[in-house]
Amino acid sequence: MYIDSNGDRWYKGNLHTHTTRSDGRTTPEETIRQHAENGYDFLAITDHRNYNFANPVPGSRLTIIPGMEFDAHIAPRRRIHCFHTVWIGPEKPENPYDQDQVFEREDVKDQFDFQEKYLNDAHKNKQLTIYCHPQWSGTTYRDFGVLKGNMAMELWNSGCAIEDGVDTNALYWDDMLDKGHRIWGVATDDGHQMYQHCKGWVMVNSENNVSAILDALKAVGIPAVEVHISDVDAREPFRQISYAGMACIHTIKGQGLDGYRQAILYLKAYLNN
Numbered sequence: 007m008y009i010d011s012n013g014d015r016w017y018k019g020n021l022h023t024h025t026t027r028s029d030g031r032t033t034p035e036e037t038i039r040q041h042a043e044n045g046y047d048f049l050a051i052t053d054h055r056n057y058n059f060a061n062p063v064p065g066s067r068l069t070i071i072p073g074m075e076f077d078a079h080i081a082p083r084r085r086i087h088c089f090h091t092v093w094i095g096p097e098k099p100e101n102p103y104d105q106d107q108v109f110e111r112e113d114v115k116d117q118f119d120f121q122e123k124y125l126n127d128a129h130k131n132k133q134l135t136i137y138c139h140p141q142w143s144g145t146t147y148r149d150f151g152v153l154k155g156n157m158a159m160e161l162w163n164s165g166c167a168i169e170d171g172v173d174t175n176a177l178y179w180d181d182m183l184d185k186g187h188r189i190w191g192v193a194t195d196d197g198h199q200m201y202q203h204c205k206g207w208v209m210v211n212s213e214n215n216v217s218a219i220l221d222a223l224k225a226v227g228i229p230a231v232e233v234h235i236s237d238v239d240a241r242e243p244f245r246q247i248s249y250a251g252m253a254c255i256h257t258i259k260g261q262g263l264d265g266y267r268q269a270i271l272y273l274k275a276y277l278n279n
């Protein structure tokens with residue numbers, strides 16, 4: 007924990023890590039102890055398709071954020087070409103998943119298929135999702151750019167950088183922001199071995215408990231309304247695809263300059279709710 011000059015408390019955490027519960031080399035106990043020794047306050051143990059709530063180190067200072075990593079290959083399988091997402095969620099009873107719940111998966115056709123088959127369910131079940139290591143997965147912005155509802159994407163992934171020399175991901179993020187798709191960037195380790203842990207992290211200004219940390223992660227999404235002065239649906243087809251709109255909570259079209267007034271009223275009502 008770090009206290010800044012305003013007296014605000016900042017907690018340090020890792021949102022993506024592996025243990026012997028899947029293909030990691032360190033046990034959950036060793037992984038938790040290593041993070042505690044390195045000054046971490048919270049940790050999500052996100053083993054592949056195997057959900058975790060547990061903290062097997064009694065008395066540990068670490069808050070365990072419930073979660074897992076869920077992945078699916080893009081068919082046909084020819085090379086590494088897949089979607090990996092970290093799902094983190096609230097504690098019971100808000101979280102419908104169970105300790106050690108194992109998730110099956112099938113290949114998907116594309117990002118729309120992945121969204122429909124898996125990601126929508128995650129969001130319906132109160133999970134915050136992070137799009138993982140796009141470069142390692144062989145996905146460019148074109149493959150994953152219109153996935154809806156991801157809280158963040160990985161900008162840095164220590165495991166991929168150390169093992170494979172990939173995943174600084176800044177260009178992918180730049181591409182998304184440039185297209186108006188606003189998404190937060192996070193650094194994670196995705197650590198599978200001791201030397202990969204404790205190199206990438208996030209810091210949140212909150213209390214140190216699961217719901218406060220998740221709220222702080224969510225709170226950084228600023229709501230926006232998209233305004234078109236003309237009715238774009240009645241104009242050329244290229245005007246009808248809006249990447250910015252995909253990141254907005256509402257779109258107003260064809261209301262002239264009054265659209266701006268309506269957008270402000272919409273945001274006021276939204277924020278008052």
Ligand SMILES: [Zn+2]
Pocket residue numbers: 022023024075196
């Ligand atoms: Zn991973």
